[in-house]
Amino acid sequence: MEIQCKLCNSNFLKTNKVVHAISHSGLIIFECGFCPKKFTHMNTTIVRKHILNQHKNPGEPINYDNYKDNRKALKEQIEEWKERCFPTK
Numbered sequence: 001m002e003i004q005c006k007l008c009n010s011n012f013l014k015t016n017k018v019v020h021a022i023s024h025s026g027l028i029i030f031e032c033g034f035c036p037k038k039f040t041h042m043n044t045t046i047v048r049k050h051i052l053n054q055h056k057n058p059g060e061p062i063n064y065d066n067y068k069d070n071r072k073a074l075k076e077q078i079e080e081w082k083e084r085c086f087p088t089k
């Protein structure tokens with residue numbers, strides 16, 4: 001099932017709703033644990049790729065989960081943006 005974003009009129013699969021709303025918000029969802037880089041996209045793959053490309057030394061183990069997850073702290077704001085893009089009323 002597809003739904004339309006009210007802000008940009010693009011169509012999305014319902015399952016991508018939150019990810020898309022966050023892309024409008026500019027909220028900092030993840031922060032790298034090794035450097036000050038911030039991520040405004042709700043995609044842990046992008047964060048892990050960044051850690052692999054920027055912070056992994058050959059032959060040394062690295063903790064891919066060393067990033068800050070702000071999703072809980074931003075819950076209310078995320079809900080607001082969801083409502084802005086895909087109003088339920």
Ligand SMILES: [Zn+2]
Pocket residue numbers: 005006007008009010020024085
């Ligand atoms: Zn949109």
Ligand SMILES: [Zn+2]
Pocket residue numbers: 032033034035036037050051054055
């Ligand atoms: Zn980093």
